[in-house]
Amino acid sequence: MASELRIVEAVREALREELARDESVVVYGEDVGVNGGVFRATEGLIDDFPDRVVDTPLAESAIIGLGVGLGASGFTPVPEIQFQGFLYQGFHQLQQHVARIRSRTRGRYGCPMTVRTPYGGGIRALEHHSESFEAGFANVPGLKVVVPATPSDAKGLLTASIRDPDPVVFMEPTRLYRAIREDVPDGDHVVPLGEARTVREGDDVTVVAWGAMVREATAAAEDADASVEVLDLRSIVPLDDDALVESVRKTGRCVVVHEAPRTAGMAAEIIARINDEAFYHLETAVERVTGYDVPYPLFAREDDYRPDADRVLAAVERTLDG
Structure with missing residues (x-):
């Protein structure tokens, strides 16, 4: 079975299903709870998972840094950074800690974090709201960088990213959040990372x-x-x-x-x-x-x-x- 969804809805379904499937998954970030996220991608999730959908202060470095501790403690952190231009504030955490914790600890600890962040222009946003920094993230050994283009891939790739043992920067095209509708498989839907x-x-x-x-x-x-x-x-x-x-x-x-x-x-x-x-x-x-x-x-x-x-x-x- 399948449902006709837009990208923003497919993202929400992937998060909902992974929260239900795995009690280690924690969704957190600025306004992701009560307000449902700046693009409403997490709308309603706090009602079903009040202990694992958490609003945070406006502090991107702390949001990413928190995930290091969560990941090392057995959780699967899925933070949202409202716009990719704000992720620069947490880049040192990604580069210095998230991406290398497994190497640094010789495999004792990992950080299976998926950082969701809208990217790109086309919505008449303000300064720092339209960045496209995939090459910068790709230059950090230990990080995976994933960019869906369709609703079906948004769900399938996000599911694969959350389940992946490595940290992932998951870039969601802002301009396409509500621009495309297509049939997205219901239930478990995984698109393997690294397959064009x-x-x-x-x-x-x-x-x-x-x-x-x-x-x-x-x-x-x-x-x-x-x-x-x-x-x-x-x-x-x-x-x-x-x-x-x-x-x-x-x-x-x-x-x-x-x-x-x-x-x-x-x-x-x-x-x-x-x-x-x-x-x-x-x-x-x-x-x-x-x-x-x-x-x-x-x-x-x-x-x-x-x-x-x-x-x-x-x-x-x-x-x-x-």
Whole structure:
């Protein structure tokens, strides 16, 4: 059986089912309890689990740091950081403690924490509310980085993240919270981490994306005068190298799309891996469509910054002409 859900509803269902399944799971963060979260992703959970859905002070460093103690004590912490731009305040806890506690203690302690955080622009938010920092998290050994693009994947990937013994940064695309509806399996639904999804098959060029950019990539593919394959990575760490390389070897051309700034973004790492494993299959250089190397702009310039289907389509056409 399945229910038609939006991403925000799929996230809520995953949390509800994991709270019911495993008494070690604790959901906490700013306004997640009484108010149900800034996007209402945790709405109603405190009514069913009053002892394990907890409101916290406005202190991101403390929220992440608390999870270290919870994880080491046998709990499964699932904190919410209201916007990814606020997670910088807790980054030192992620990098110095959460990601390395197992290594530091030679396996005596772990931290099976899943940090949920909305990311990306498109909702006319204020400063620090539209960050896309996946490359920064990916650079921390010990952290997994997961980015769903659909309601079904939101539920399945979040469930897999909560059950994973490693800490996970789970990035939820703000712009898509209520933009898409689809059938999501009822009950236990797990999407394994590190397995990319082929959104559509194609033979001429591969477009690689994740999160909110999958929608833009798909729209561009539908408008292209060519056979375009769209690959949704689903997770940045672990990265599905096999699916990536197999697709590029088939098509011989590739475009990588992300919302984060261009310099040292994940596209650079993905292109490096393609060059390592599929260089002699390439017909032309891999293209990047990204945000710009500036702070995420406010309302009037937001649409000029964020990659859209037109920019992706132009890159696809450049690779076909190359």
